[in-house]
Amino acid sequence: RKEVEQDPGPFNVPEGATVAFNCTYSNSASQSFFWYRQDCRKEPKLLMSVYSSGNEDGRFTAQLNRASQYISLLIRDSKLSDSATYLCACGGGGADGLTFGKGTHLIIQP
Amino acid sequence: DAGVTQSPTHLIKTRGQQVTLRCSPKSGHDTVSWYQQALGQGPQFIFQYYEEEERQRGNFPDRFSGHQFPNYSSELNVNALLLGDSALYLCASSLLSEHSNQPQHFGDGTRLSIL
Numbered sequence: 001r002k003e004v005e006q007d008p009g010p011f012n013v014p015e016g017a018t019v020a021f022n023c024t025y026s027n028s029a030s031q032s033f034f035w036y037r038q039d040c041r042k043e044p045k046l047l048m049s050v051y052s053s054g055n056e057d058g059r060f061t062a063q064l065n066r067a068s069q070y071i072s073l074l075i076r077d078s079k080l081s082d083s084a085t086y087l088c089a090c091g092g093g094g095a096d097g098l099t100f101g102k103g104t105h106l107i108i109q110p
Numbered sequence: 111d112a113g114v115t116q117s118p119t120h121l122i123k124t125r126g127q128q129v130t131l132r133c134s135p136k137s138g139h140d141t142v143s144w145y146q147q148a149l150g151q152g153p154q155f156i157f158q159y160y161e162e163e164e165r166q167r168g169n170f171p172d173r174f175s176g177h178q179f180p181n182y183s184s185e186l187n188v189n190a191l192l193l194g195d196s197a198l199y200l201c202a203s204s205l206l207s208e209h210s211n212q213p214q215h216f217g218d219g220t221r222l223s224i225l
Contacts, residue, residue, distance in 0.1 A: 034214075043218050044200070044216050045216070046213050049213055089152075096158075097158050099155065102150070103152055
């Protein structure tokens with residue numbers, strides 16, 4: 001079983017729609033959780049940290065479910081510019097090295 | 111405020127050669143992590159440096175080694191290159207904290223091709 005699993009997609013979604021991704025992790029000792037966005041042939045860029053209470057940043061909402069060991073990302077009112085690969089990452093805490101999923105490819109269609 | 115910078119951006123080597131990649135962390139950061147990202151995969155953690163010492167290591171062979179300098183910059187060295195080492199090598203910096211989860215910020219990466 002892979003340590004961090006994501007549905008690779010692609011998710012084809014019309015502009016303006018709401019889309020949700022899940023990511024499951026196997027290491028119950030994980031303490032830190034993040035969503036990164038990666039454009040084609042570019043570096044991953046931090047989208048948001050994921051906190052136990054859930055957190056929101058504009059159109060983006062992240063949730064953590066420790067009991068079921070998954071994190072989620074919700075994108076509302078999707079824009080063409082949201083097209084990218086979304087990577088979830090888990091770490092032991094502090095500044096520990098991160099374990100990434102393979103990423104979910106999102107395509108927003110006009 | 112300079113972000114994470116890496117050099118070179120692209121590199122072509124042949125099997126058996128050695129390579130050194132360089133990274134300067136974001137201003138104010140003290141910890142540097144290196145990742146390997148193969149095509150279609152997520153980044154894989156190689157190792158992390160803090161206070162000029164290797165703090166953590168992922169599942170990579172000893173051919174992969176590193177160094178951190180007093181100014182927090184870092185190098186990744188790979189010996190006896192294999193075709194399978196072709197990948198995007200990413201450096202990420204962060205601020206070590208025992209009390210909070212510090213996100214890592216990535217540089218643009220070095221694209222290494224092995225012929």
